[in-house]
Amino acid sequence: MNSENYYPFSYLPLPYDVAALEPHISRYTVYFHHDKHYKNYLDKLNEILANHPLMQNVPLEVLTKMGDEDLQKNAGGTYNHELYFNSLTPDYKEPSENMRNLILRSFGSEKEFYDEIADLGTNHNGSGWLWIVFGPQKNLEVMITPNQETIDLDKYNPLLLIDLWEHAYYLDRQNERREYLRTVMKLLDWEKAESRLGGAE
Ligand SMILES: [Fe+2]
Structure with a gap:
């Protein structure tokens, strides 16, 4: 993330090689x-x-x-x-025991968690973002914002963010947003998610 966090904002390099996410994202x-x-x-x-x-x-x-x-x-x-x-990695690792427990506590099962991501993301009309956040109920939540809007960053701690704009997948998968979401699930950087959580669970 932008380390200085003030104007002028720096152009951050990709945290991996441009081809590193292949074959999932070209x-x-x-x-x-x-x-x-x-x-x-x-x-x-x-x-x-x-x-x-x-x-x-x-x-x-x-x-x-x-x-x-x-x-x-x-x-x-x-x-x-x-x-x-910074939510994606070419070196995918399953969520740690800690993160897996948080998923189970919040959604009942890993399947329900990933289905929620696929359903919410696919059903959202138009451009936007899908957020995996740690909320005030001390649970994981999946939320959507339209266009380039952000969630309430005072209330929710964003752990992972998925781009729903067509430019994120159209060259590879045309209009198949659900396929793209299923692909992105194999690239999520759970280690960074856990470090953003910072032991708050
Ligand atoms: Fe984008």
Whole structure:
């Protein structure tokens, strides 16, 4: 994630090689997604803030909630993509015992958890994001936000984030969002999720 967290925001490199997610997500999808889509949001965010000195010390999380539509869209697009690329790994490992227990406590079974992700993500109409969060009930929850909106980051701790925009999968799977979601489940970085949780469970 953006370590300095203030303007000017840095263009973060992929945490793995552009081809590392193959055969699940192609290098073409990852390249256009990271080097074009994500960078475009980041560049526009920095452009907007260059003309608004009073907002240059506002952290990225707060900028995602600012009222101005253009600012929200580009701050959200930056925050969400940085978390997305850092939610995936080419070296998939099953959730630890700790995380598995949290999944079972929250959803009853791993199958119900993954079905919830597939169903909610597939049924969401239009662009958006699917969040796997740790909520105030001390449980995992799966939530959706439209467009480039973020969840309530004061209330929920985002552990993993999945991009539902067509640009995340269209080159590889055309309109098959459910297939993409099933694929992404094999790439989720549960070690990073657990470190974001920070022992709060
Ligand atoms: Fe995206």
